[in-house]
Amino acid sequence: MSVNEQADVVVVGLGPGGEHVAGTLAEAGLDVVGVEAGLVGGECPYWACVPSKMMIRAGNLLAEAGRVPALAGAAVVTPDWTRVAERIRNEATDDWNDQVAADRFAAKGGRLVRGTGRLTGPRRVTVGDRTFEARRGVVLATGTRPRIPPVPGLEETPYWTNRDAMAAKELPASMVVLGGGAIGVELAQVFARFNCAVTVVEGQDQLLSQEEPEAGKLAAEALRADGVTVLTGARARRVGHDGTEFTVRLEGGEQPLSAERLLVATGRVADLSPLGVDSVGLDPAAGAVPTDGRMRAGEGLWAVGDIAGRGAFTHVSMYQAGIAVRDILGQPGPEADYRALPRVTFTDPEIGAVGLTERQARERGLRVRTSVVAVASSTRGWIHGPGNEGFIKLVEDADRGVLIGATSAGPVGGEVLYGLNVAVHAEVPVERLQHMIYTYPTFHRTIEAALGALR
Numbered sequence: 001m002s003v004n005e006q007a008d009v010v011v012v013g014l015g016p017g018g019e020h021v022a023g024t025l026a027e028a029g030l031d032v033v034g035v036e037a038g039l040v041g042g043e044c045p046y047w048a049c050v051p052s053k054m055m056i057r058a059g060n061l062l063a064e065a066g067r068v069p070a071l072a073g074a075a076v077v078t079p080d081w082t083r084v085a086e087r088i089r090n091e092a093t094d095d096w097n098d099q100v101a102a103d104r105f106a107a108k109g110g111r112l113v114r115g116t117g118r119l120t121g122p123r124r125v126t127v128g129d130r131t132f133e134a135r136r137g138v139v140l141a142t143g144t145r146p147r148i149p150p151v152p153g154l155e156e157t158p159y160w161t162n163r164d165a166m167a168a169k170e171l172p173a174s175m176v177v178l179g180g181g182a183i184g185v186e187l188a189q190v191f192a193r194f195n196c197a198v199t200v201v202e203g204q205d206q207l208l209s210q211e212e213p214e215a216g217k218l219a220a221e222a223l224r225a226d227g228v229t230v231l232t233g234a235r236a237r238r239v240g241h242d243g244t245e246f247t248v249r250l251e252g253g254e255q256p257l258s259a260e261r262l263l264v265a266t267g268r269v270a271d272l273s274p275l276g277v278d279s280v281g282l283d284p285a286a287g288a289v290p291t292d293g294r295m296r297a298g299e300g301l302w303a304v305g306d307i308a309g310r311g312a313f314t315h316v317s318m319y320q321a322g323i324a325v326r327d328i329l330g331q332p333g334p335e336a337d338y339r340a341l342p343r344v345t346f347t348d349p350e351i352g353a354v355g356l357t358e359r360q361a362r363e364r365g366l367r368v369r370t371s372v373v374a375v376a377s378s379t380r381g382w383i384h385g386p387g388n389e390g391f392i393k394l395v396e397d398a399d400r401g402v403l404i405g406a407t408s409a410g411p412v413g414g415e416v417l418y419g420l421n422v423a424v425h426a427e428v429p430v431e432r433l434q435h436m437i438y439t440y441p442t443f444h445r446t447i448e449a450a451l452g453a454l455r
């Protein structure tokens with residue numbers, strides 16, 4: 001009979017959230033087992049945030065060079081994807097090898113167990129033929145996988161997900177992107193800037209459908225300026241592949257789209273059933289693990305990151321990890337608060353947002369004042385010239401006189417968002433924001449103009 005192994009805490013999944021929990025608890029002196037089925041570090045460093053932002057950095061350089069003639073003379077650039085692919089392989093992912101991360105965890109005192117973990121009861125995780133009993137409890141941090149929509153024919157084709165796109169040594173000549181959310185728009189723009197003919201097929205009426213309509217419109221204009229064909233309100237009816245080329249037939253469309261590659265970027269799902277959540281009384285068919293403000297999902301059970309369903313972002317997973325760590329160590333601190341949840345889509349222009357959209361605020365029955373001011377109308381935006389597209393949109397709870405949402409789009413729009421993030425998080429009265437000194441001539445001075453334009 002095998003004897004169960006003991007630990008203080010077992011963390012299942014070592015993406016950004018799980019790695020942070022496991023490493024911090026191990027450093028604090030707990031006996032921590034970290035279970036990882038893939039690479040220590042998870043999606044973000046190997047197939048998501050980091051390599052995609054390296055691609056974007058490269059694409060933005062090309063675009064900036066294209067603005068030289070208007071402002072500074074002449075520039076001839078020759079896009080070469082091999083430089084991007086090499087940087088991702090050599091600098092970002094170590095050729096998709098996680099030894100450095102595994103060693104880092106071991107150096108903190110953690111015990112790495114490679115394999116697929118499964119809950120087999122309260123405080124119990126089984127990995128292959130080993131079962132671990134966690135004295136303090138189990139932390140679930142297994143992230144998400146791409147959601148593949150049930151479009152007839154799609155499953156039988158060699159479609160790409162983000163993983164294939166991040167590992168591409170060469171770019172296809174043409175690509176259809178299914179889904180115009182964060183992944184779809186970021187990668188569509190990069191690929192187009194490296195001369196791939198891209199078509200984005202988005203089911204909703206706007207790109208970035210969870211953001212402000214102005215954000216979706218701006219993203220569409222930016223993509224079109226880079227030569228991307230943007231189809232909104234468009235749904236794939238059937239997908240095929242003849243060994244060389246994809247065909248995508250759209251609902252109501254006559255001519256099918258054809259392309260060398262098809263990237264599916266239609267959201268993410270958490271797979272709770274194989275995780276054995278039913279063994280602790282949770283619903284395996286649910287879309288996420290429900291958690292309280294301390295990231296508790298039950299007795300001796302916590303969940304952090306994408307799997308908690310409160311925003312699929314690395315910064316959310318790290319934030320929740322910090323809260324779970326405090327709770328496990330019995331340390332005081334505030335509970336999770338998502339009022340000022342920030343996100344940035346790293347297109348050019350960057351589109352950052354925090355808190356509620358105008359529509360979400362109105363749906364909550366709030367009395368709302370809003371404003372939208374173009375970055376180009378600010379001194380800095382005007383000086384910047386080509387590439388100055390963008391805007392600040394503010395959403396104010398008029399009864400309380402505080403901002404509850406904002407969008408910052410433009411050059412470094414994600415950085416400019418920071419001030420708005422503070423305002424929403426700390427509930428700084430609009431009246432006080434209006435009487436602050438804003439450095440001249442910065443992009444963020446558009447915030448001052450937008451505060452004055454609230455109606």
Ligand SMILES: Cc1cc2nc3c(=O)[nH]c(=O)nc-3n(C[C@H](O)[C@H](O)[C@H](O)COP(=O)(O)OP(=O)(O)OC[C@H]3O[C@@H](n4cnc5c(N)ncnc54)[C@H](O)[C@@H]3O)c2cc1C
Nearest residue numbers: 013015017037038042043048049117143305306312313314
């Ligand atoms: C293309 C792309 C770009 C992105 N860009 C950004 C960005 O710029 N900024 C941002 O904030 N977010 C971005 N994201 C989202 C970000 O990658 C995720 O929110 C983040 O990785 C989630 O972290 P996590 O800890 O929840 O899980 P993950 O990173 O998904 O890691 C989960 C880990 O658990 C492991 N695992 C799963 N099941 C088991 C099991 N049963 N047993 C053991 N191990 C298991 C997996 O192998 C994986 O390593 C991007 C995502 C994509 C796809």
Ligand SMILES: NC(=O)c1ccc[n+]([C@@H]2O[C@H](COP(=O)([O-])OP(=O)(O)OC[C@H]3O[C@@H](n4cnc5c(N)ncnc54)[C@H](O)[C@@H]3O)[C@@H](O)[C@H]2O)c1
Nearest residue numbers: 149179180181182183184202203209265266267312344345
């Ligand atoms: N910069 C960032 O922070 C960043 C970048 C990439 C991804 N991410 C994270 O990863 C998550 C996943 O990204 P994503 O782009 O896959 O998801 P998403 O939810 O952001 O967007 C998916 C889009 O696909 C559309 N869609 C769904 N089914 C469709 C269909 N059958 N046909 C056409 N369109 C369809 C949706 O309407 C939606 O607009 C994001 O929600 C985000 O949390 C973050």
